[in-house]
Structures are given as C-alpha cells and as structure tokens.
Amino acid sequence: MDLEVCIDSVxxxxxxxxxxxxxxxLCSDLLEGGIGPGAGLIASVRRxxxxxxxxxxxxxxxxxxxxxxxxxxxxxxxxxxRHLGADGIVLGILDEQGxxxxxxxxxxxxxxxxxxxxxHRAIDMTPDLPAALHDVLATGATRILTSGxxxxxxxxxxxxxxxxxxxxxxxxxxxxxxxxxxxxAAIARATGASEFHCSARTAFPSPMRFRxxxxxxxxxxxxxxxxFIVHEASVRTLVEALSSASTNAVGAATN
Numbered sequence: 001m002d003l004e005v006c007i008d009s010v011x012x013x014x015x016x017x018x019x020x021x022x023x024x025x026l027c028s029d030l031l032e033g034g035i036g037p038g039a040g041l042i043a044s045v046r047r048x049x050x051x052x053x054x055x056x057x058x059x060x061x062x063x064x065x066x067x068x069x070x071x072x073x074x075x076x077x078x079x080x081x082r083h084l085g086a087d088g089i090v091l092g093i094l095d096e097q098g099x100x101x102x103x104x105x106x107x108x109x110x111x112x113x114x115x116x117x118x119x120h121r122a123i124d125m126t127p128d129l130p131a132a133l134h135d136v137l138a139t140g141a142t143r144i145l146t147s148g149x150x151x152x153x154x155x156x157x158x159x160x161x162x163x164x165x166x167x168x169x170x171x172x173x174x175x176x177x178x179x180x181x182x183x184x185a186a187i188a189r190a191t192g193a194s195e196f197h198c199s200a201r202t203a204f205p206s207p208m209r210f211r212x213x214x215x216x217x218x219x220x221x222x223x224x225x226x227x228f229i230v231h232e233a234s235v236r237t238l239v240e241a242l243s244s245a246s247t248n249a250v251g252a253a254t255n
Contacts (some may be wrong), residue, residue, distance in 0.1 A: 001188060001194050001195070001196065001242040001243070001245065001246045002022035002023065002194065002195045002196070003020070003021050003022055003023075003195075003196050003197075003198065003235070003238055003239050003242060004021065004022065004024065004025055004054070004174065004196065004197045004198075004238075005019075005021040005023075005024050005025070005197075005198060005199070005200055005230060005235055006025045006027060006030070006034065006047075006197065006198070006199045007024050007025070007026060007027075007174075007229075007230055008026070008027050008029075008034075008037070008041075009041075009160075009190060010029050010041070010044050010048050010063060011044055011229055011230075012024075012201075012230035013026070013048060013049050013053075013098065013180075013228050014044045014049060014218065015047055015229070015230045015231055015232040015235060016049075016051075016200070016230055016232075016235050017049045017051045018232045018235075019200075019231075019233070019235025019236040019238075019239060020239035020240075021051060021235050021239065022051060022052065022195075022233060023051055023052035023053070023054060023087075023088075023115065024045070024049065024051065024052070024053055024054065024216075025054045025055075025056060025090055025118075025197065026041065026042060026045055026053060026054065026055050026056060027056040027058075028041065028056075029061065030199070030201070030228070031220070031223075032061030032062075033061065033121075034056050034058060034120075035056065035058045035059070035060060035061055036055070036057055036058050036059060036077050037055065037056065039080055040085060042055055042080070042081060042084040042085075042086065043084050043085075046084055046085040046086070052087040053086050053087050053088075054086065054087060054088040054089060054090050054118060054122075055077075055081040055083065055086040055088075055089050055090065056089075056090045056117075057078055057089050057091040057153075057198055058091065058092075058189075059073040059077070059078050059121075061133055063094070063125075064091075064092050064093055064094040064122040064125065065088045065096055065101075066093060066104075071093075071104060074091065074108060074113060075108070075156040077224075078108060078111055078112050078228055079111075081115075082112070082115060084142075086115060087115065087116065087119055088115050088116035088117060088118065088142070089108075089112050089115055089116075089118070089119065090117075090118040090120050090145070091105070091108060091118075091119065091120065091131050092105075092119050092122025092123065093105050093108070093110040093122065094122055094123070094125065094126065096169065096246065097127075098125060098126050098127050098128060099127070099128075099131070099132070099135065100122075100123070100126060100132050100135035100139070102107040102135050102138050102139055105119070105136070105139040105141070106138065106140060106253065109139050109140045109141055110140070113126055113215070116142040116143070117139075117140070117141045118141065118142060118143045118144070118145055118148060118174070119136045119139070119143070119144050119145070121145055121146060121147060121176065121177065122147075123136065123144055123145075123146050123149075124146055124147050124149045124150070124156075124177075126149075129146075129148070129149050129159060130162075130163075130166060133163055133166055133167065133171075134155065136171065137170055137171055139169075141171065141203060142170060142172065143146045143171060143172035143173070143174050143195065144163070144172070144173050145174045145176045145197050146160060146173065146174070146175065146176070146177075147160075147162065147177030147178065148160040148163070148175070149174060151177070151178075152177050152178030153175045153176065153177050153178050153183075153187055154178055154183060154187070156191075157175075157187055157190050157191060160173065160175050160187075160191045160193065161190055161192060164191055164192045164193055165192070166194065172193075172194070172195050173191075173193055174193065174195040174196060174197050175187055175191055175193050175196055175197065176196065176197030176198065177243040178224075179183055179196055179197070179198040179238070180198070180238075181234070181237040181238050181241050184198070184238055184241050184242060184245070184254065185241045185242065185245035186198060188245040188246075189245060189247070192213050196210050196238075196242065197252045198238060199230070199232070200230050200234040200235050200238060201228040201229065201230055202228065202229060202230075202231055202234065203226055203227070203228050203229070204226075204227055204228075204229060204231075204242055205225060205226060205227075206224070206225040206226060206227060208225060211225055237238070
C-alpha cells in the first residue's frame, strides 16, 4: 500500500520522502484546497527529492468550472510542470451542472502524456459519483482522489468501497480527506484501496517576534503568524499503519 502526501514547501517534501511516502502532491495555498504552485517551487522540490512528484494544475480557488482563459492557463502549466521534472499532474474540471467535463479533461490528459494524471476531489462535488467514475474513465486519467463525496473519508468510506469495486482495476481509487494514523488502517481494510492521500500537516507559530497589533492582510485572524509543515515522524506513523494493515490482510488471506 502506498501513501501520497500533499505538500506546499520544500521542507515538507523532504520530510514526506524521509517518512516513507511513495509520492508527493505539490500545491500552493492549501487553505483554498490547493492551487497550482509556481515554477520556482516545482523546480526546488524536484531538486531535493527522489520520489514521485505530482503537480497540482488549478488556476484559482473556488469552483472547478473554468473560463477559456483559465483553461489556457492550465494548458500552459502542464507544459511547465513536465519541463520542470514532474512525474504526474493533478487536476479536475466540472461543467456548470457539476458533472465531469469529459472533453476538456481528456484534452488535458492527452496534453500531459506520458505523465500520469490524477483527477482530484472535484469529483466529490459532482451530483452522481458512479456516473462521475464512468466519465473520468473516459478521460484516460490514471487515478481518482476522493473522500466518497463526503466531507471526510470516514463519512464517505462506504461510497469509496463501492467505487473501488466499480472501478474493477481500470483506474486507481485513492481515498483522501481526513486520513490520520488512527483511522488509515481501518479505511484501508474497509475500502480495499491500495493508495492513500493525506496532508499530515502540523501548525506551528511564526518565528517573527514583532507582530503588528490590529493589522491583517487577509480574512483569517493571525494567519500571517502561523505556518503549516509536514513532519517526517507523522508520515512515518501513517506509513507504518498502512504496512501493518497490508501485513494483516495478507495473513488473513493465507489462513
């Protein structure tokens, strides 16, 4: 069983690799659910890690119904990601009715080739997950990241299990959204999935000693003085939990 870790910094990428992650998903602005990272960040992460690097292709936060200009940006970003050494890309496009935009997604999958493509949790915003699975299969994407159409994998575990069964190995179904060390093994057993996605982030305070009273650049109180980072130990704990679940599954199958 493999673990993918969502990261937004070089430090977190290094920690994810050292902790045993198989792959990282590189984003910026995780408070928005992740948008496309800059070229400098992609290049730096690529220099510092040897595991697979997947790059988010998302031009902005908000919904997943993009204008023609935003779609053009996505095309450009795929080219930059490939040039900078990405092993895969992560994207999701929906139409105005919340369905998978098969035509546009297939175009980006073809454009990204031979890089692998993950269709991300935009699928959880669709009105019909089984239909969305069929649509993503038609795009040629490699895997689907999903919480089962629920706010977390814990709440969506039954739907994820159904998606794994319906996929029949034609595409990987990767649970993500709320995975923790104390639930990942149970999610693995319940769903039958073989790949898992988590952030493993921990908040820590800014080292800045001067903090200007009453001043903020955004809408979240004290956001300027808080950071998030992935810790190697947190990733290792998740990997060990998955390894234990895998070992137990093999043991049960042989008895």
